[in-house]
Amino acid sequence: MKISVENIVKSPETKLFVRFQDCDVLGHLNNVRYFDYFLNTREEHTRYYYALNLLELSKKYQANWVVTNHQIAYLRPADLGENIIIQTQLVHFDETSIVIEASMYNETRTHLKSLLWTTMRYVSSTTGRSTEHSAEVLEMLAAIQVNEVEHQPEGFQKRIAEITQVFKNAAPTKKV
Template sequence: MKIDLKNLVKVPESKLFVRFQDCDVLGHLNNVRYFDYFLNTREEHTRHYYALNLMELSKKYRATWVVTNHQIAYLRPADLGENIIIQTQLIHFDKNSIVIEASMYNEARTHLKSLLWSTMRYVSVETARSTEHSEEVLDMLAAVQVTEVEHRPEGFQDRLIEINQAFKRSLPTP
């Protein structure tokens, strides 16, 4: 498992279109569908940007990541027919877990719509118990981790404030 460090994109992003079948009666993306958008986008990012197939990794190492915790903030609705931008990044890992941050923006990137932290435990497919990452997997995680984002389990609200303050600083002064 070799990742091209020279051309590595640590914070990949995708543009998505909010579809009718994913919306509630108000024409907003249904709260449950945010998870689908975020997790599917991260899977696409790992395939495209890191050339990693999660099923192949699972077979090779006889282990896979399973979600143990989600922290999500719904800040602004994603509306039917709207183009949105989703960015994903690995913000933390240790011997047997990872934390992925996914953020959703409007197409102009002037508003954060939602932020998700997903904590995932590395689990043996044979025993269904937590297991440690191999050295090769740890090396891969170290290569893609974004170290500029401080991860503390209790720091989710602080991260929301940090992103929103960055938006305010980037707005033109009246």
């Protein structure tokens, strides 16, 4: 499970198309479907960018991450037929948990549409109780964590303001 830190993409992005089946009667992405888009994209990012298969990891360490909390903000609608960009990144970890940030932008990255912080607890598959990350898992988490994002559980609204301020002050192509 050694991740090469050379040329690692800590904040991978994926372009997605908002499909009819995922929208509400107003033609906006259904609120529940945001979670599917975000979590499925993160799973793809871990597989493609870090060569991590979460099922294999859970078998190897007899533990897996279980969602304990979501914080989500719906700032602008994602519309039917629209191309969107989803970026995911690990913004925090400790001995027993991780926090993933997922952000959704319009195709030109001029507007933040939604932001999600998902907190996950590392849980033993044999006991069903919280367990500590192994040294190898901690090393992997350290390699992919984004240090530029200051994570504090009460700082979710502050993080939204930081990202949206970038759009007010910078060119539309600047990445967050």
